[in-house]
Amino acid sequence: MTPVNPIIEARQTAIAAGKGAYLADDSRREIRICAGTACHASGRVALKKAVDAALAERGLAKKVAVIETGCHGFCEQGPIMVLRPQGIFYPRVQPKDVAEIVDTSVVGDGIVERLLYKDPATGRPVAAEREIPFYALQTRIVLGLNGKIDPFSLDDYLAHGxxxxxxxxxxxxxxxxxxxxxxxxxxxxxxxxxxxxxxxxxxxxxxxxxxxxxxxxxxxxxxxxxxxxxxxxxxxxxxxxxxxxxxxxxxxxxxxxxxxxxxxxxxxxxxxxxxxxxxxxxxxxxxxxxxxxxxxxxxxxxxxxxxxxxxxxxxxxxxxxxxxxxxxxxxxxxxxxxxxxxxxxxxxxxxxxxxxxxxxxxxxxxFTAVGTDTSKGTKIFSLTGKVVNGGLIEVPMGTTLRKVIFDIGGGMLPGRSFKAVQLGGPSGGCLPSSLLDEPIDFESLLAAGSMMGSGGMVVVDDSTCMVDFAKFFLKFTAEESCGKCVPCRVGSTRMLEILERISAGEATVDDIDLLAELADDVAEGSLCALGGSAPNPVLSTLRYFKDEVMAHVLEHRCPAGVCRPLIRYTIDEKACTGCRACVSACPSAAITGERKQPHILDQALCIKCDACRQACRYDAVRVESGALAPAGRRRK
Amino acid sequence: MADSNGNGNGKRPRTAVQAGGVEAALRGSALYEVLKGIDFERRQLVGKSPGVGLLDLTEKPGGGYNCYACTLCERVCPVDAIELEYCPEFPEQPFDAEAARAAALAAGPGESCGAASACVMGEKPAFVQVPVDMRLLDPVIAGIRSGSGLIEAMHATQEAYGYLPRVALEAIADEMHLDFSRVYGVASFYSQFRLKPVGKYVIDVCMGTACHVAGAPLVLEAFSQELEIPVGDTTADGLFTLQTVNCVGACALAPVVRLGSDETFGRMGPSEARRLVRRLRKQEQEATR
Structure with a gap:
C-alpha cells in the first residue's frame, strides 16, 4: 500500500471538514445527557433545558459541550448524565439539581455525593461510570460508542475511529x-x-x-x-x-x-x-x-x-x-x-x-477470542422485567444467565424470588432457576428449549403466573399471525383457547395432552419461523413449570394469584387501619367501611382490578386463590 | 317499506338465498376462485330459517323488520343469490347504484339498510363520514411520483389526516395504477394503519412483555372502563382513542402509557390511568368554558 492512499486521504479530509472540533481532547469538558427512549420518558428534555440555562448563566455555554447521546443502557436510572473528562455518572437527575452539579463538577472538580449512584450491595456511592457493577461487568463491542458520541454528528463518529x-x-x-x-x-x-x-x-x-x-x-x-x-x-x-x-x-x-x-x-x-x-x-x-x-x-x-x-x-x-x-x-x-x-x-x-x-x-x-467455541463475540440483551437494574447490556457469548441476571442485573427486587427468565421473545421459551448456570450461546439455549432470539431477556419473579405468561406470548403470535398458512393461523388460536381454559380453571388433563400435541403440529407444519416457533413458550412452560399448570387444572388454583377467574380479593381485618384509601380507589364501589374501622369488600361487586391492593399502604388487601393465599399479587 | 306504504295485502320483500349457502352458489363461477379464501361461515348471519336459506331479515324489538327494502342487497350480490319478491302493486324500480351506495355509506354503521351484510367482502361502510380535504393529499401524490412506495405513501397519508380516508386510498390506487382492493388489503394488514378518524388524545397502552408482567392488562382495562369504550375505539365526543402498542421499548419504566406522539408515562397503575383520563377531561372542560 502506498503511504498516502487517496482513499485514506479522503477520510482524513472528511475528519478535517469537521474542523477537528471533536478530535479527542482529554481535557475538554463535556456533559453527556442520555437521549434514549427510556430517558426521554423520564424527562431528558427538561434536563437538557436546565443544563443549557445553568451553563448560560455562568457564561459557559460556548466552553462546555452538551451532547445528547444515544442510550447508555442503564434505563432504570434515567435520565442519565455523565460528565467528561472525569467520567462522573449522575443517575435520575432532576432539573433542580442541575445548578449544584454544574457548580461542583463542571466549574469545579468536586462531586455531589448525595446525587451519585449507590451500589445496592454495599450501599456506597460510586462516582465513575466504569466502576458501577452494571457497566463494569459488560464487554461492549457494539455499544462501545453508545453514550459517548452525538448520534447526529458524523464528526464525532469519525473522531472516534x-x-x-x-x-x-x-x-x-x-x-x-x-x-x-x-x-x-x-x-x-x-x-x-x-x-x-x-x-x-x-x-x-x-x-x-x-x-x-x-x-x-x-x-x-x-x-x-x-x-x-x-x-x-x-x-x-x-x-x-x-x-x-x-x-x-x-x-x-x-x-x-x-x-x-x-x-x-x-x-x-x-x-x-x-x-x-x-x-x-x-x-x-x-x-x-x-x-x-x-x-x-x-x-x-x-x-x-x-x-x-x-x-x-x-x-x-x-x-x-x-x-x-x-x-x-x-x-x-x-x-x-x-x-x-x-x-x-x-x-x-x-x-x-x-x-x-x-x-x-x-x-x-x-473477535474469535471473545465468546465460546460455536458462538463468537458478544451479544446485546435488553434486560427487563422484575430485576433491579433493567436496561441494555452487552456480554460475551457464553456468559451464564446467573451472571447477567444477578451480577449485572442486580438480582430480584427486595422480597421476591426468581422464577423464570424468558429469552427470545414470543419465539423463545422460559427457563427455570435450575438452568441459571447455562452459558448463553446459540446451541445451549436451543437445547434448553429456548432460543437466543434477537436478545430480549425478561426476568419474572414469583408474582408472575406461568400460564398467564405463556398465554400472553401465544395471544401475541395468534394476533400477529399473517393468516396465510393453517397450522399457524388456526393452531395458535386453538392453543390459546386451551390456555384460556386452563387459566379459567376449566381445563381437563386431556386438554394438556391436546395442547402438547397441537404445539408439535404447529411447529412442524407452519410455513415460516413465526408459526414454527410460536409453540415454544407453551412447550417450555409445560416442560419446566408443569406443577403450576397442573395446579390450575386439578386444584383450580393459580399459585401466583394472577388468573382472574381463580382469585379473589379480601381485606385482612387485622392489618386494615381504616384509612379509606382503597375505598376511594375502588372504581366499582365494592369496598365500604367507616374511617378507622376495618373495611369490607363485597365479592359480588369486585371487578378484581387490583386498584385497592395498589392503594393500600398496610398490605391489608390480600389475593387468595384456592387454599393458598400469597401475600400480594405484584409490587408497585 | 311495504308495510309503511299501507300495502297490507302485499308480501314483504324477503331476502332469501337459495339453499346451500353462498359458497355453494358461488362454486364453479369465476368469482369462486377469487373468493374461496374468504371464510363464508364467519359472516354474522342473523336468524337462520331452514326452509328459506341462510339469510333472513332481522326484526325490530317492537315488531316489524329492520329492512328498508332498498333492494341494494339484490343488486350487489355477485352471484345473484338473493332474490326479492315484490308485491304486485309494487313494481320493480329502476335502480340507481350510485345513489344507493351513497345512501348506504351515509347511513353509517348500525343504521345501515342491511345491504352491508350482503357485501361479500364482509365490510360495513367503514369510511366516508367526515369531509376530506383532498389538498392534503397533494404532497403524498407528489411523493409517489418521485418514487415512494405504497406503504410509505400510506404513512404520509396517515400523518396528514390522522387516518386513511377511503377517498385518499382510492386516489393513491389510481395514481399507482393498482386495484383499490389491493391497496385496501395492505391498509388492513398492518396494525399501524387506521381506517377511522382518531380522537384528540390517542392513548397507547404498551403491551410489551415487561409491561405485561408489570400489570399492563389492568391498566388497559381501567382506561377502557373509565372511557367506556372498547380497545381500538374512539369516544363519542371525539376526545379519546384507546389503542395498544406492542412495545415502545421503555421497558425499564413498565407499565408504560403513551399519550399522543410525545408524552410518555411510566410506572402506571389502574388508578393512575383513571386519574389521567379525569385530568384530561377536566382540562378540556375548562378550555371550552
Missing part, C-alpha cells in the same frame, strides 16, 4: 477477502437464528442478478426488546458502515448494489437519527456514487414498517418493501438467491452489521 474499517476495505480492493475475514470471525446472525454471516454473504455474492440488494432488518418486533433501536439511536453510522462494507464485499465486482433499512414505524427517534446520518454520509462522499474516490457506488434507503411482527421474517420483509401485505413464502429458495424484486438479497440484522466494522478493524482473530 469511525469509517476506518470502510477505508481499509476500500483501500485493499479485495471484496472476497472481506467475506473471508467475516467468515473466519465466526460472526453469526444476531437476529435470532444464528446463521453464519460470512456464509450468507458468500451465497448472495455467488448468486447472479441484475442488482444485489443489501437489507438491514431493523424491524425489532419482539415485545420487550430494544437492542437494535438503541444501536440505531446511539450510533447509526456503525450500522451504515457495516452495510457499506457488506455491499462492497458482495457487489463491488459483481454489478450494481442497493441498500434498504427496514425499520419499525414505532421507533421515530431511530428513523430521525438514521435519516440524518445517511444525509451526512452522502454529503461527505461516504455514500452515493464513487464512495471515497474508490469508484464503488452504493446508497441506502429507509423503509418503514407499519406494525406487523411477521415482517421481521425475511420473505415477509421483502414483500413489505415491495408494497404488499407482509406475508412470508416458503423458503425452499433462499432470499440470498431470490429476494427483493426477485433479485439476490442479503439480509442481516442491525447488530450483525454493527459488528462488522469492529471485526475489520481488530481482525477476525480478536
Amino acid at each position: 469511525g469509517y476506518t474499517a470502510l477505508t481499509k476495505v476500500l483501500a485493499e480492493r479485495d471484496p472476497s477477502g472481506v467475506i473471508d475475514q467475516v467468515e473466519r470471525s465466526g460472526l453469526r446472525g444476531r437476529g435470532g437464528a444464528g446463521f453464519p454471516t460470512g456464509r450468507k454473504w458468500r451465497t448472495s455474492r455467488a448468486n447472479p442478478g441484475d442488482v444485489h440488494y443489501i437489507i438491514c432488518n431493523a424491524d425489532e418486533g419482539d415485545p420487550g426488546a430494544f437492542m437494535d433501536r438503541s444501536v440505531l439511536e446511539g450510533n447509526p453510522h456503525s450500522v451504515i458502515e457495516g452495510m457499506i462494507i457488506a455491499a462492497y464485499a458482495i457487489g463491488a465486482d459483481n454489478g450494481p448494489v442497493a441498500g434498504y433499512v427496514y425499520v419499525r414505524h414505532e421507533y421515530p427517534f431511530a428513523v430521525e437519527r438514521l435519516r440524518a446520518a445517511l444525509d451526512q454520509a452522502r454529503e461527505r462522499g461516504l455514500l452515493g456514487t464513487n464512495i471515497l474516490g474508490s469508484g464503488f457506488d452504493f446508497d441506502i434507503r429507509i423503509n418503514q414498517g407499519a406494525g406487523a411482527f411477521v415482517c421481521g421474517e425475511s420473505t415477509a420483509l421483502t414483500a413489505s418493501i415491495e408494497g404488499l401485505r407482509g406475508m412470508p413464502r416458503g423458503k425452499h429458495i433462499r432470499t440470498a438467491a431470490h429476494g427483493l424484486w426477485g433479485q439476490p438479497t442479503n439480509l442481516n440484522n442491525v447488530e450483525s452489521y454493527a459488528n462488522v466494522p469492529w471485526i475489520i478493524n481488530h481482525g477476525a482473530e480478536a
